[in-house]
Amino acid sequence: MSQIGENIKAIQQQKAEAARRAGRDPEDILLVAVTKTYGPEAMNQAIEAGITDIGESKVQEILDKFDSVLPVRWHMIGHLQTNKVKYIIDKVAMIHSVDSLKLAKEIDRRAAQHGLTMDILLQVNAAEEESKFGVSMEDTEGLLQQILAECPNLRIKGLMHIAPAADDPEDVRVWFREVKKLYDKLGAAQHPNLDFHWLSMGMSHDFPVAVEEGSNMIRVGTAIFGQRYYPEKN
Numbered sequence: 001m002s003q004i005g006e007n008i009k010a011i012q013q014q015k016a017e018a019a020r021r022a023g024r025d026p027e028d029i030l031l032v033a034v035t036k037t038y039g040p041e042a043m044n045q046a047i048e049a050g051i052t053d054i055g056e057s058k059v060q061e062i063l064d065k066f067d068s069v070l071p072v073r074w075h076m077i078g079h080l081q082t083n084k085v086k087y088i089i090d091k092v093a094m095i096h097s098v099d100s101l102k103l104a105k106e107i108d109r110r111a112a113q114h115g116l117t118m119d120i121l122l123q124v125n126a127a128e129e130e131s132k133f134g135v136s137m138e139d140t141e142g143l144l145q146q147i148l149a150e151c152p153n154l155r156i157k158g159l160m161h162i163a164p165a166a167d168d169p170e171d172v173r174v175w176f177r178e179v180k181k182l183y184d185k186l187g188a189a190q191h192p193n194l195d196f197h198w199l200s201m202g203m204s205h206d207f208p209v210a211v212e213e214g215s216n217m218i219r220v221g222t223a224i225f226g227q228r229y230y231p232e233k234n
């Protein structure tokens with residue numbers, strides 16, 4: 001088995017253990033392999049090892065790699081500028097990073113042009129970190145209601161959260177717990193375009209804690225593919 005395959009197997013095991021500790025079914029938790037900066041070869045190894053969903057944070061990387069990668073579901077997990085929605089609207093299965101009505105309306109408009117309904121998650125910046133995108137916990141319900149009212153071609157499938165950086169993942173457990181509470185609250189509303197199913201949280205260093213607190217979609221990059229190297233900018 002490839003090193004990437006070994007790493008995936010190890011993560012699936014850790015995921016399963018965390019799920020069992022929380023009394024949950026490991027099968028209910030989806031591993032999204034985050035492939036930013038890695039090339040198609042590494043990505044295809046991951047897909048051959050069983051990965052069904054990949055996450056990218058830049059539009060350009062999706063476009064560059066799209067035709068060289070085996071069939072897989074693509075997730076847009078990074079900040080998305082409105083003027084770039086048109087490039088990925090027919091390529092991704094889900095957009096995790098919706099945090100404004102303006103962005104939602106542009107995705108809605110492009111989805112309509114393509115005759116499709118786009119699945120989205122609302123990105124919650126629970127700790128209200130300046131350095132991160134996302135809507136505050138307080139403003140999430142308002143944004144959700146506006147999107148339901150104004151964006152008929154979007155289906156809101158849940159929430160996404162990026163925990164603050166911490167040496168000890170126990171330090172961010174509280175944020176996972178708070179976002180799970182919000183997820184349960186918002187998901188209880190009734191609307192044809194509201195179909196909460198995904199709580200996307202947990203990355204390489206904190207996914208076991210996220211799973212214990214209710215995440216059912218983890219986004220893991222470096223633990224699968226190794227250290228990322230960003231090209232030098234001139």
Ligand SMILES: *Cc1c(COP(=O)(O)O)cnc(C)c1O
Nearest residue numbers: 034057077203204219220221222
């Ligand atoms: C890069 C990234 C990840 C994966 O991070 P790792 O620490 O490499 O697992 C997850 N989610 C988002 C939004 C990212 O940008």
